[in-house]
Amino acid sequence: MNRTTRLVILLAAIVLLGTVGTVAVLHAADRSGSRERDRAGGPQVRTGTVTLRSAVGRQLLVRNLAWGPHRDEIAAVPADRPSAPRTASGVKCLRFHAAAGTALCLQAEHGALRDTYRAVVLDSRLHERRRFQAAGIPTRARVSPSGHLAAWTVFVSGDSYAGTNFSTRTTLVDTRTWAIDNNLESFAVTKDGRPYHASDVNVWGVTFADDHRFYATLATGGRTYLVRGDVAARTLTTLHRNVECPSLSPDGTRLAYKKRVPHASPDAPWRLYVLDLRSMTETRTAEHRNIDDQALWSDDSTLVYALPGDYGSDLWTVPADGNGSPHHLMTSALAPAYLG
Template identity: 45%
Template sequence: MTASTRSSARSTVPRSNRWRRRAAFAVVVLCAVALTIGYGISLAHRSSPVAAQAASPRPIDLTSLLRTPVVVFRSSERGPSYGEVSVAKLNDLTAPRVVTNLQCDRVDMVATVGLCLAASPGIYTSYKAFTFSADMQVRHGFNIVGIPSRARLSPDGRLAAVTTFVSGHSYASAGFSTATTLYDVSAGREIGNLESFTVTRDGKEIHPTDANFWGVTFDHDDDRLYATLSTGGQTYLVVGSIRTRTLRTLTTNVECPSLSPDGTRIAFKKRAQGSLVQWRLTVLDLATMRETPLAETRSVDDQAAWFDQNTVAYGLPRTSDQDSVINDVWGVAADGSGTPRVLVAQAWSPAFVQTGISG
């Protein structure tokens, strides 16, 4: 097309029409900007009255509380305590909880040590993992990459496992991949990424490039671990040894395993058939390899924690919450019987320490 055509095409639009278009454009822009600002102000206001309510913590002595059986979790209560590690008495879960000053997205704790994963969003979003002592003081930091997803300590607190999500960027539509790294807590060093372990499936060594690992759970011997491996569109339960850096597949369709305190059963989320985003909480007996679906029928996307030998605990978002930022910790019988009930309200990522925390 020539330049003259274009100018003639432009001149077909009458002058008054052009001004009308500009005026209409200005109206649309002003409306859009005004609505966005209004929405922003309403969002800022909605959280403040609740914040004022929550800001009246009753003084409870943390040290004496920690000596009793406790649950340590991430608070999902709206207000200043949101996202902070909190502690509640196991014998009286409705009693006021104590809020620490640790801001974590995922937390785990055993009798001697705690593990916290946190993100600080920004143009250059950074992530960190650190252990903390029984008096809730930061001890040792580890560099982590990606968005914190799962944190697990070994029963004696000597080992730690961290799963993060590493997201692609705008050009790579490959989706997400996970990174699962093991740490030696007592030595304060990294043991390695599970992707560097040797994997055998049905007795044959495999080297998949699309391998993703997540959701580690440790046995009592500080060597054996269980985790989920995903490759070729299939998820596997793998069992492995840290000493020999090996993993082998046990069964399929097991995600986020969690070993029972006695080491005989695994609670996990099982993907529902024909669905991409529905998981059924299930318990696997390691001796018989028999699976028992639990009485929780809602989809659970969490790594479960064992409340005691007979009860499995897990987080669920509160559906009535408009912003879906509030989660509750629920519990259900591990033998498939009973009905689910809320164990800890407005909480996420629970760790039940029946012995109390001693340091």
């Protein structure tokens, strides 16, 4: 065997070994990816067009938390088939809500030294209409039933409602004129029938009745209160104690909210309740786990809310009347909005 033949054989062996190695690596990667998908049991997510005015029936939009290229994107599924493949929009949000062709998307802007945040108002095709700088970490977002008003809450210090060392800022904007109230703490407060002033007032968790009235949480003196807000008069009036993150029912008669309960862990103090606004009667729901979320009404009888899941958060439902039991709705999802 001459030198040339030996070189040819050596080169062929190197190419063969390289090919085998590449195939082995790709096969291992594919198996690893398959194991990850199997382990996650994740939902199918595909790219597509997502709008707020679907022609195919009622839909449910969520922040998709499934691992993959579409994580954190707003995705849509048919409302009656929440386990169906998700259509990802390409729009990423930390918090999201939508109504009547208007969406509110709270986003992070990742910088070299620190993250900043913004609130973006979107049209029915999820295209940006206007953006506003947000003062802190996004935590709550709501759009009024007409789509004419939007409100968002951020943490400006601290990062949890569970403790006492936090401060929030809630902003309200009119999507018709772009008139903005940067801080609802500037509204005049009436507490227990009297004008009230205090430096420790915090307001968060807006839920809209219409374009004139809303409800929210007001905290002061170590206590929380349900307040009714008047947009034009710029007033907040206390209605009930121990109410956080209220959510108004579609018929406008009840509020779902998280309530601190006695003897609960300081790190998990809340349970899900419903308040009848006519009688001011409270009903505890059948969900007995800690709820740190602003629940959403999927209809006049059912609540949707987030609980910790394997990859961030899952969505659950429970009847609003105190009967029944909780049911798992969606894996790896947050910030739901029903449309149509």
